[in-house]
Amino acid sequence: xxxxxxxxxxxxRRTEIxxxxxxxxxxxxxxxxxxxxxxxxxxxxxxxTDVLYLTTCLSxxxxxxxxxxxxxxxxxxxxxxxxxxxxxxxxxxxSLQLPLQEILRHxxxxxxxxxxxxxxxxxxxxNYHQESSxxxxxxxxxxxxxxxEQVIVYCGRDVVPESMLAALCHIAAATVHxxxxxxxxxxxxxxxxxxxxxxxxxxxxxxxxLQVQDVQPAKSIRTQHVSESSETDVILAAQTTFSLALTEDxxxxxxxxxxxxxxxxxxxxxxxxxxxxxxxxxxxxxxxDLDI
Amino acid sequence: MFESVKSALGGSGVAVExxxxxxxxxxATTSASGLLTHFLASGVTNSHPVCFLxxxxxxxxxxxxxxxxxxxxxxHSDQSTIKVIEGLKLLNEVLDGGIEDIxxxxxxxxxxxxxxxxxxxxxxxxxTVQPWRDDCKYFLIIIENIxxxxxxxxxxxxIAIFSHYCKNLIHIGPNNASDSLIVVxxxxxxxxxxxxxxxxxxxxxxxxxxxxxxxxxxxxxxHGDLKITVFNGLGPxxxxxxxxxxxxxxxxxxxxxxxxxxxxxxx
Numbered sequence: 001x002x003x004x005x006x007x008x009x010x011x012x013r014r015t016e017i018x019x020x021x022x023x024x025x026x027x028x029x030x031x032x033x034x035x036x037x038x039x040x041x042x043x044x045x046x047x048x049t050d051v052l053y054l055t056t057c058l059s060x061x062x063x064x065x066x067x068x069x070x071x072x073x074x075x076x077x078x079x080x081x082x083x084x085x086x087x088x089x090x091x092x093x094x095s096l097q098l099p100l101q102e103i104l105r106h107x108x109x110x111x112x113x114x115x116x117x118x119x120x121x122x123x124x125x126x127n128y129h130q131e132s133s134x135x136x137x138x139x140x141x142x143x144x145x146x147x148x149e150q151v152i153v154y155c156g157r158d159v160v161p162e163s164m165l166a167a168l169c170h171i172a173a174a175t176v177h178x179x180x181x182x183x184x185x186x187x188x189x190x191x192x193x194x195x196x197x198x199x200x201x202x203x204x205x206x207x208x209x210l211q212v213q214d215v216q217p218a219k220s221i222r223t224q225h226v227s228e229s230s231e232t233d234v235i236l237a238a239q240t241t242f243s244l245a246l247t248e249d250x251x252x253x254x255x256x257x258x259x260x261x262x263x264x265x266x267x268x269x270x271x272x273x274x275x276x277x278x279x280x281x282x283x284x285x286x287x288x289d290l291d292i
Numbered sequence: 293m294f295e296s297v298k299s300a301l302g303g304s305g306v307a308v309e310x311x312x313x314x315x316x317x318x319x320a321t322t323s324a325s326g327l328l329t330h331f332l333a334s335g336v337t338n339s340h341p342v343c344f345l346x347x348x349x350x351x352x353x354x355x356x357x358x359x360x361x362x363x364x365x366x367x368h369s370d371q372s373t374i375k376v377i378e379g380l381k382l383l384n385e386v387l388d389g390g391i392e393d394i395x396x397x398x399x400x401x402x403x404x405x406x407x408x409x410x411x412x413x414x415x416x417x418x419x420t421v422q423p424w425r426d427d428c429k430y431f432l433i434i435i436e437n438i439x440x441x442x443x444x445x446x447x448x449x450x451i452a453i454f455s456h457y458c459k460n461l462i463h464i465g466p467n468n469a470s471d472s473l474i475v476v477x478x479x480x481x482x483x484x485x486x487x488x489x490x491x492x493x494x495x496x497x498x499x500x501x502x503x504x505x506x507x508x509x510x511x512x513x514x515h516g517d518l519k520i521t522v523f524n525g526l527g528p529x530x531x532x533x534x535x536x537x538x539x540x541x542x543x544x545x546x547x548x549x550x551x552x553x554x555x556x557x558x559x
Contacts, residue, residue, distance in 0.1 A: 084456070158491050159492045178531065
């Protein structure tokens with residue numbers, strides 16, 4: 001499929017009009033979105049957009065191995081990983097305790113009129129040092145900057161507080177949730193200025209030089225990393241020659257089966273006996289005649 | 293050290309000497325002591341200095357295990373090849389009231405409210421490894437069990453910051469070689485904070501070794517499952533980590549790893 005017709009393709013080729021001001025990229029402990037993040041940064045650098053990169057986890061040295069600094073686009077790092085809250089020195093290079101707009105102030109309001117893209121890698125590390133509400137407000141203010149083309153926020157959706165994740169999804173014009181599937185896929189939500197919301201599930205391939213290719217709507221996605229209980233089932237199933245698994249139809253039938261004793265326990269049971277004409281219906285012990 | 297653990301790690305394409313943060317998670321029914329003893333013995337055998345912060349067990353516990361395996365860990369700690377920071381002893385010092393000025397004590401947060409409760413503990417670790425950093429010598433930091441700090445009233449975010457600073461101590465030198473930091477956590481789905489902390493640290497880890505008991509019950513020949521998840525081994529274009537499954541059996545002087553379904557019960 002023509003990549004330019006897919007939403008992920010439009011985001012990475014930057015043909016989505018208008019460009020989503022705030023883009024939220026999330027991953028989890030089971031799948032890493034760093035490659036996709038670098039691909040997006042390379043896309044900005046390749047189109048003469050300067051990138052202001054706030055790193056909180058990896059050193060700039062480690063990131064430079066994968067990000068191409070083209071002559072047209074400049075890459076400037078703000079190293080929040082080295083000493084985020086001043087444990088090693090009284091005046092750290094970048095303190096994550098300051099609001100984001102203060103950390104990036106000199107560059108986002110720089111004269112020259114050049115467009116900049118701002119990258120926050122990773123947001124949960126900043127959240128340890130600032131209140132969630134202040135952080136979300138800072139991101140919103142940054143994205144409103146005149147010379148800011150895009151704010152890219154990268155975080156782990158399984159470690160960020162739920163309320164904060166909800167707030168981020170609310171302010172983001174584009175949300176990309178990377179899923180632990182094979183092939184790689186992501187769920188996208190695009191909010192157009194007209195109010196239209198587009199949701200898509202697309203699969204893609206990331207080449208070793210971090211090019212996003214073969215983007216297409218997700219077909220039959222096989223989840224590579226199944227849940228914990230299913231992993232145990234896989235290990236157990238591998239140990240016998242019997243089929244211990246259930247098909248979907250069998251599972252539905254099993255779950256909908258109401259066992260007789262369950263029905264009696266919940267609804268109560270009654271024995272209805274209609275004595276015959278020959279029945280001797282009295283209160284005597286029927287076993288009296290037995291010589292026990 | 294345990295040969296089967298060594299070959300399992302080798303088969304997974306990971307060497308501890310490659311550096312980075314290695315996460316080991318245990319549960320209430322499994323213990324990481326076996327793996328920790330392997331890494332301690334490995335460090336001693338290869339003459340790598342080790343900084344060992346114990347929070348859950350005493351140093352004597354590990355010395356006893358080491359002596360069963362033929363390693364005199366106490367001798368190595370006396371020679372400063374292994375520098376031990378005993379969390380339980382330090383905690384006792386504060387609670388006993390034997391120290392007048394606890395301002396700079398690593399566990400001062402027990403008795404007074406601190407803005408950065410784990411800063412002093414980090415400084416102690418940094419002070420311990422600084423000579424090795426200055427000599428650009430490969431070293432190993434082992435923190436066992438970081439989730440114990442939750443039981444002392446420390447919040448998850450403070451432990452995450454502490455873990456981040458400890459990771460900064462394992463610097464990246466030329467050729468991207470790095471020292472190693474091994475962190476042990478307790479991953480219990482019923483304990484939200486411990487589970488959340490494990491996920492936070494796994495985002496920064498190059499490898500996650502997850503020890504679990506058998507979900508089907510107890511077995512004489514199989515004591516649990518070991519899942520080794522390797523991140524970023526081939527580069528960031530590889531979004532999904534590489535996962536290897538093993539089962540293990542703890543013996544008196546050994547930890548055996550084998551592929552699922554190949555235990556003595558089956559074969």
